């Protein structure tokens with residue numbers, strides 16, 4: 231077996247939890263597989279104790295859904311699953327139903343590179359209960375991870391300001407796909423390039439890199455190693471200077487930089503990968519400037535994250551202008567998962583009327599919201615985000631709506647009707663037909679940059695950020711309370 235080939239040449243339709251297929255079987259058996267339902271995907275808490283998340287993963291969801299069909303070998307495999315008594319779990323007619331299933335859901339989603347907040351649906355799925363159910367796991371798998379990493383990357387972008395950010399994470403990433411999709415999400419979040427060659431090729435992301443300690447160690451002498459590197463790649467020289475003694479390394483880089491200059495080339499810079507990055511970058515900058523290399527970059531790497539970059543830049547005045555970030559970004563070191571969920575919120579009865587559904591919980595923030603929802607983002611006259619309103623599309627909305635905090639009914643906010651707004655959930659699939667053109671990854675990154683500029687600094691800060699107002703429109707809030715009271719009585 232060739233794992234990588236087998237993994238990527240298979241249909242991904244079985245990328246799901248068994249219970250989705252078990253429920254699908256149950257719906258089919260009970261005759262309501264094709265009953266119309268609505269589900270929404272959303273998360274309840276911004277990651278990293280932050281004030282926002284950056285939406286990512288939609289292009290992968292689209293790809294998954296566009297190819298959603300059970301291949302013959304999928305059906306054959308499902309036929310081999312048995313129950314506790316050793317009998318086939320699924321009957322043959324159901325498997326034939328799956329074999330002939332044609333994806334026909336209607337899906338609205340928020341575009342990648344959009345800032346999103348807790349409780350607002352980033353995706354709305356409408357159509358047969360059976361199909362809505364079958365896609366849950368893959369959809370959450372894709373969006374939870376890419377949104378998490380894109381958010382981390384956006385935080386690194388906030389810390390690094392206008393400096394270059396390079397993603398170096400592949401060696402520490404969570405497996406093969408974890409590595410590739412982390413690279414994608416990092417780019418969406420604002421990284422300039424990656425060292426991951428396969429991801430760069432597959433996803434059209436700029437690829438960059440320096441060299442490793444092993445290059446230096448393979449020579450008897452550091453100076454000889456730099457000279458040899460300059461010989462081989464005179465226009466691609468960022469010398470890693472910390473193998474033995476960092477500042478001595480910088481001096482040797484300068485010697486080689488001067489001979490490059492004589493030959494008409496430019497030394498691009500140096501990289502620091504250990505020691506006190508603040509002290510060493512300040513001293514290295516002095517040495518480089520004194521030798522006339524004022525344009526040479528100082529790249530830093532070594533367990534960096536947004537807090538360290540912020541401290542190095544703001545508190546310590548480090549002279550670093552390119553940041554290589556790996557482990558802490560691609561593994562989302564301080565928060566390993568985004569808790570995005572997918573909940574049923576409406577289902578049609580025999581008369582094809584919508585019945586609204588709520589999942590109750592002792593924890594108020596875990597009570598789901600009923601309806602067929604849309605997210606409306608209100609903006610101030612300067613373009614900055616003002617507040618987001620979640621509303622039920624089936625209800626009339628006042629032009630001066632009142633937003634109510636879903637977790638605290640006494641907190642509310644009035645929106646005046648002069649505000650500009652945008653509805654964030656846009657059509658992606660209509661009855662199974664793709665009606666959305668995915669933007670290039672470069673335009674998604676540009677969108678991120680614009681969105682971050684429209685978000686107030688108080689929401690972007692890392693410690694105790696201000697909570698951006700997201701409320702249920704009052705008619706929806708009342709609907710939710712009514713559904714809850716009916717369930718309790």
Ligand SMILES: Nc1ncnc2c1ncn2[C@@H]1O[C@H](COP(=O)(O)OP(=O)(O)OP(=O)(O)O)[C@@H](O)[C@H]1O
Nearest residue numbers: 503504505506507508509531532533534538542546
């Ligand atoms: N000025 C600084 N302020 C705060 N943290 C720093 C500063 N300089 C470096 N760091 C961080 O401190 C840690 C230092 O790492 P550590 O003590 O393990 O040694 P090292 O620099 O990696 O050396 P080596 O690779 O030779 O073991 C790294 O996470 C690095 O990012």
Ligand SMILES: O=P(O)(O)OC[C@H]1O[C@H](OP(=O)(O)OP(=O)(O)O)[C@H](O)[C@@H]1O
Nearest residue numbers: 398503531532533534554555556557558
């Ligand atoms: O620190 P990260 O953010 O993950 O960035 C990537 C790291 O990978 C490389 O070395 P590696 O960690 O393999 O070896 P090292 O620990 O000896 O530097 C590189 O020199 C960076 O230190």
Ligand SMILES: O=C(O)c1cccnc1
Nearest residue numbers: 398425438439440441554
């Ligand atoms: O190109 C680099 O400098 C690099 C690439 C991967 C990991 N660490 C460093």
Ligand SMILES: [Mg+2]
Nearest residue numbers: 531532533557
């Ligand atoms: Mg390391």
